[in-house]
Amino acid sequence: MKWRAINSGKHSEAMHHAIDEVLIEKMSSRDMRPTIRFWYREKPSVPLGRFQVYHDEVEHDYVQEKDIDVVRRITGGGAMYCEPGNVITYSLYLPEQEVSSGIEESYRELDRFAVEALKDLGVEASYQPLNDIEHPDGKLGGAAQLRKDDAVLHHTTMSYDLDIEEMLKVLRIGKEKVSDKAIESAEKRVSRISDCADISRKEVVEKLIERFTEGREYERSQLSEGELVEARKKTEEKFSSPDWNRKM
Amino acid sequence: MVKISIEDGVKIRGDFFIEPPQKLKKLENVLEEFGASAQKQEIVSELEQVDARLIGFSREDIAELYRELGEEK
Numbered sequence: 001m002k003w004r005a006i007n008s009g010k011h012s013e014a015m016h017h018a019i020d021e022v023l024i025e026k027m028s029s030r031d032m033r034p035t036i037r038f039w040y041r042e043k044p045s046v047p048l049g050r051f052q053v054y055h056d057e058v059e060h061d062y063v064q065e066k067d068i069d070v071v072r073r074i075t076g077g078g079a080m081y082c083e084p085g086n087v088i089t090y091s092l093y094l095p096e097q098e099v100s101s102g103i104e105e106s107y108r109e110l111d112r113f114a115v116e117a118l119k120d121l122g123v124e125a126s127y128q129p130l131n132d133i134e135h136p137d138g139k140l141g142g143a144a145q146l147r148k149d150d151a152v153l154h155h156t157t158m159s160y161d162l163d164i165e166e167m168l169k170v171l172r173i174g175k176e177k178v179s180d181k182a183i184e185s186a187e188k189r190v191s192r193i194s195d196c197a198d199i200s201r202k203e204v205v206e207k208l209i210e211r212f213t214e215g216r217e218y219e220r221s222q223l224s225e226g227e228l229v230e231a232r233k234k235t236e237e238k239f240s241s242p243d244w245n246r247k248m
Numbered sequence: 249m250v251k252i253s254i255e256d257g258v259k260i261r262g263d264f265f266i267e268p269p270q271k272l273k274k275l276e277n278v279l280e281e282f283g284a285s286a287q288k289q290e291i292v293s294e295l296e297q298v299d300a301r302l303i304g305f306s307r308e309d310i311a312e313l314y315r316e317l318g319e320e321k
Contacts, residue, residue: 076266077265147268
């Protein structure tokens, strides 16, 4: 079973989520090889958890003012703040039978390669159930999953060099005002790869690919034209629409 | 984190996971059948009839939160 590894393609936040939906649907009908896809973003954005309430999680006026795209994921979990070049997001699409553990344990199983890659690079990473990649100084990243007819979508975002002060203005993390105290406590909770090791984002992605493809047959590839066309349609009809993004 | 609102029908919201996602509505429908004074175990039993995997929260959490809301009213 030859994996497809995609490490290119800059898209809007809406388009990225549309791609995720297209590819998990293809995986579930076994119309696709298992794939790992790294995301490249155009601008800052907030991927929102599927079951979250928009106004509870996001400072609406601020994201409007800063033109930050807020898109609801098809996976559950929590909202994150993402900046191009400052986070690393990847999606995995694979058959359920390739995952040896139950749902809860599968988060750790599917991100094991990432924890190992970070450790290879001198970052003291570890996994915390349910779905967190942790560093002693704080949370480095988190994952979310969706299962569809024996196929698994698992995607993960890690902070490379995220602007945490900005994050606190964008996300409503139980703090009404940005104060020095608030920044301090968040900085204790959020950790960034660039704070832990002197490596470029590109080096991290290459190491992730190296670790992921160990023992796997794979080829580097891109999204097909058909996949892009389908994703653009979903971007227009669903992932750009307030009906989907703000419905809850 | 889970929260329940009852202003505009019952809504269960938060940063949890549920498989399949469509079953969230069924869980909400179950709660709608119960008044404020329902017993926790009664609610949990009915929620268990909904065929779904809850990840990051439990049916007990839902039942407890719902009863707390009922007590506030």
